[in-house]
Amino acid sequence: MTDVPPSEWIKSSYSGNGGTCVEWAPARAAATGAVPVxxxxxxxxxxxxxxxxxxxxxxxxxxxxEFGSV
Structure with missing residues (x-):
């Protein structure tokens, strides 16, 4: 699913500034039932x-x- 346009990626609000940054594409998730991360x-x-x-x-x-903190 590498064909997700750059405009669809959103940085997680739980990502810190310490290099633990995750992005997801919620619009693609709604359309396909799968979440790209x-x-x-x-x-x-x-x-x-x-x-x-x-x-x-x-x-x-x-x-x-549930997963604790780093």
């Missing part, structure tokens, strides 16, 4: 595609602190 420092690099339900569960876990 990439490292914002390497925009031409690999894109992970995660089922929308799994991504929603992951985000819920992050919000509740």
């Amino acid at each position: 990439r490292d914002s420092k390497v925009p031409g690099g690999p894109v992970l595609t995660v089922p929308a339900g799994a991504f929603a569960s992951f985000v819920a876990g992050v919000k509740t602190g």
Whole structure:
């Protein structure tokens, strides 16, 4: 799913300034049922595609602190 236009990528609000930046493409997720995720420092690099339900569960876990902090 490397054909996501640059304008569709959004940097996560949970990404810090310490180099742990993640971007996702919510419009593509709504259209395909899969969430594209990439490292914002390497925009031409690999894109992970995660089922929308799994991504929603992951985000819920992050919000509740289920994974701890770094």
